[in-house]
Amino acid sequence: MDHKAVTGQLAKILGRDSKDITALIDGLATTMRDNLCDMNTVALPGFGEFIPEKEDEHIQNDLSTGQQILIPPSINIKFSPSAILKRKINDRQ
């Protein structure tokens, strides 16, 4: 399901204009981005948690060339699904 389909679906469910839904999705993306940039964990009950994790500088071996590469530090955002979401997905499958 792509972004357009999501917007249309939500507009139908909520009975609102798709422009309003687009604005809300953009606002959610901005809010999430601001919080994750501040290294805050966003916890959504029944869905999961978005956790920013800092990965330190490290050396990685390139197996194809045999070279050692110094990988710079980075922040990875991990999604940890809640138990409810896990059960929901696993039960349907």
Added chain:
Amino acid sequence: MNKKITFPQLAAKLAGLTSSSEQTAEEFLRELLNLISETLSRGESITIKGLGSFAPGLSDDNPVIWSPDESLAEAVNRPFAFFEPVVLAEGVNEEMLERSYQDTMAPEDQLPDIPPIPKTVMAIPPEIPKIPVPEHAVEESQENVPEPMQATESATETEQPTEQVIEEIPERTEPASSEAETDLEPILTEEYQDYNEYSENHKRFNPWWAFMIGLLSGIVIGYFTYYFINDSTPVINDSEPLDIISTSDSIDITAVAYADTIVTYETDTAEIHTSDTVITEFKPIAIDTVTTSRYLTTMSRKYYGDYRFWIYIYLDNDSVIKNPNRIKPGTAIKIPDPKKYDIDANDPKSVKRAEARIAESIADKR
């Protein structure tokens, strides 16, 4: 930083950002999360712009694979954006990198702003108070300072490192040697703090100084500008006779305002007879005053009928006119008798003579 943002907090922030009610934001969030859950449970993936894509995972332990949106990942990693992966030379390991990092972050590099300690303070090394000296050794040293022989005896009883300390303390801390060893630290820190305060006070930019300097420079510039303007503006440029003629046409030469300043003399010449020679003395026919609209050329035109005879007025008044191009208004000018220089506006020869004198005068000035 490292806070946990809950669902209501997220909804409140979203509501504030989109200018909608919190209820609307909460409803929207709930429906969006439901939609994602439903889509994933159907085994489909879902993409939300600005957030990322959710795809069903392969294992039961990890049923969701989330990949963040490119813009989100970029925004989060912006602090490290200027780093790039570096290919290392052979044999380089993390220990070597760590060591080189520590070398580059040497203590003196870490504290570049600390000013050099003054010589008086340098006499007391900062390490001295921190040296672990046994209490009994210090007591012995304090007691035995005046008597070196006893000090050496007691020093032999102590261990080697403390012996050095006992010998050094009296030399380096003579004024404070009678005090306890804890007094050494205040001496160092007080002087050091005083020095720091002094250097900080002198480095600090004082806006009042800048204001005073600006004010003084403004006064000086203003004074010189005023002096220059006063000196230069009243001066009349008389070097371009043609321009003056054009302006003189518009001047009422017989203005009443200047009538008082004009003194008319008798035009008759006075002859002084001496025993052998006859000296003819020509009296000035008038005394005129230079104004902003009355120049040598206008005077020449008025009294002689041609502007080119201004040179004779200048020559006759060279004591008051230093430069004919720069005459100050208010200068009294004697108008010489035309007979003195054979001035005749109707005689071309007389006019040519005047022109020649003008040329000579210009050549002399050059």
